Amino acid sequence: MPYPHQLGFQDATSPIMEELLYFHDHTLMIVFLISSLVLYTISTMLSTKLTHTNTMNAQEIEMVWTILPAMILILIALPSLRILYMIDEINDPSLTVKTLGHQWYWSYEYTDYEELCFDSYMVPSTDLKPGELRLLEVDNRVVLPMKTPVRMLISSEDVLHSWAVPSLGLKTDAVPGRLNQTTLMSSRPGLFYGQCSEICGSNHSFMPIVIEMVPLKTFESWSSLMT
């Protein structure tokens, strides 16, 4: 979950998000190296009394500063594409959950067995209990079994919304008339928060998502309690 003065991403909850964190570290390191090289170059150029006024050609350095950036870009592209294809791997989901965006709440449907559906509204700030997070808590959380691949099918009943959970590395648009699929796999139990990520009207900032990952037994008893 997010915390005050946070600088980086939230802790990863799924293997894909872990990969994304590593990729981000890798790419940011390249960015820092290039930026510090450029900063150093600028500072030395500005602080020298020496001049050079008769440059006619610079074939060698031109080669270097063309080939080297191309290699750096390949170095960034390869892990990026690896993760992209990893996200698209065929897996065998054990559960399908549908989520539908409304103005301004989410509704969830678990229809593999019985028809279990419920709405998930944000808890207003005036009704928060001590320790709860402002603008992030909901009345009914999405309870899911951990360590199992879950197929999420996301759509909308009115306007565009977007279902996002940063610590799982998920963000999928909810488009009316379209059913978008994403796969969810959490490595650990816990509560994971997200917010609607597509402008959808006045309460766009007030329709959060909370996923509660629990052991399979707990999930089974929760779902029999809810139906």
Place this chain on the structure above:
Amino acid sequence: MLGVEAQKPPKGKWTTAPFDPRFPNQNQTRNCYQNFLGETWGAGRKSPDYHRCVKAMNRRGKSAQPCEYYFREYRSLCPISWVQRWNQQIQDGTFAGKI
């Protein structure tokens, strides 16, 4: 369409709709719709989805029990509101799909 009994989940193992290689990408709209349809595919046609399966079985005078697989599949995939809207349209005779 079918009696209440046939609308109940059938016996046997069912976890969730399996991966369908006809719909490998993110957009699963057609997967849901295709599984909901299929009422009246006769013999020799492709992909006998739920309603088409039912109609074909009824035409041949057989029990529609095997069609339950497709029922479960579209039930898992399609949003409840879509299914209700389509069923209402079928009842009203305004459903646009080929059944």
